[in-house]
Amino acid sequence: MIATDPAPALVIEPMRPDDLDAVDEIERHSFKTPWAASVFAEELTREWARVDVARDDGRVVAFADYWLVKDEIHILAIATHPDRRRRGVGRALLDHVIALGRGGDYTLVTLEVRASNRPAIALYEAAGFARVGVRPRYYAEDDEDALVMTLTLR
Ligand SMILES: CC(C)(COP(=O)(O)OP(=O)(O)OC[C@H]1O[C@@H](n2cnc3c(N)ncnc32)[C@H](O)[C@@H]1OP(=O)(O)O)[C@@H](O)C(=O)NCCC(=O)NCCS
Numbered sequence: 001m002i003a004t005d006p007a008p009a010l011v012i013e014p015m016r017p018d019d020l021d022a023v024d025e026i027e028r029h030s031f032k033t034p035w036a037a038s039v040f041a042e043e044l045t046r047e048w049a050r051v052d053v054a055r056d057d058g059r060v061v062a063f064a065d066y067w068l069v070k071d072e073i074h075i076l077a078i079a080t081h082p083d084r085r086r087r088g089v090g091r092a093l094l095d096h097v098i099a100l101g102r103g104g105d106y107t108l109v110t111l112e113v114r115a116s117n118r119p120a121i122a123l124y125e126a127a128g129f130a131r132v133g134v135r136p137r138y139y140a141e142d143d144e145d146a147l148v149m150t151l152t153l154r
């Protein structure tokens with residue numbers, strides 16, 4: 001009988017400095033106006049900031065950048081590498097952030113998302129987020145509105 005390796009499991013853990021290139025590549029393939037890699041390097045130094053990565057068989061395939069502000073978790077970005085989308089990775093990362101919130105003293109998860117970003121809005125709504133407001137022309141580079149979405153944890 002030929003032994004086969006088990007399916008590689010997704011591991012979610014804090015980003016390390018040597019993940020910077022992989023996170024930067026995902027960022028550049030995911031956003032209209034990508035943040036510079038230095039932004040993520042700075043995030044690693046901020047006490048209130050967290051960047052978690054999802055590894056599939058060792059490779060960084062997605063990340064979530066969020067801030068812990070008093071009783072609120074504010075998600076700045078979640079992105080999955082284009083060649084790994086629609087396989088549950090983004091949802092796994094989002095569920096990880098929500099579980100952290102439920103396990104701590106957090107009451108709310110908040111985020112802003114481009115009004116035209118249907119995949120992301122679908123992801124957030126599937127996880128229970130509600131649309132609670134609009135920030136008109138929030139994205140200065142093209143004047144697009146942001147939807148404000150929240151998930152109440154308790
Ligand atoms: C939004 C994003 C993170 C989703 O990541 P993903 O790993 O593909 O998401 P998942 O496979 O876990 O999808 C979970 C659910 O989200 C929704 N969803 C995700 N992509 C979708 C799409 N293209 N169209 C419609 N619904 C979508 C679905 O409900 C999906 O569940 P399903 O596959 O069972 O139907 C990804 O598309 C991405 O990186 N986009 C660019 C960056 C971005 O816009 N980030 C969000 C703003 S911060």
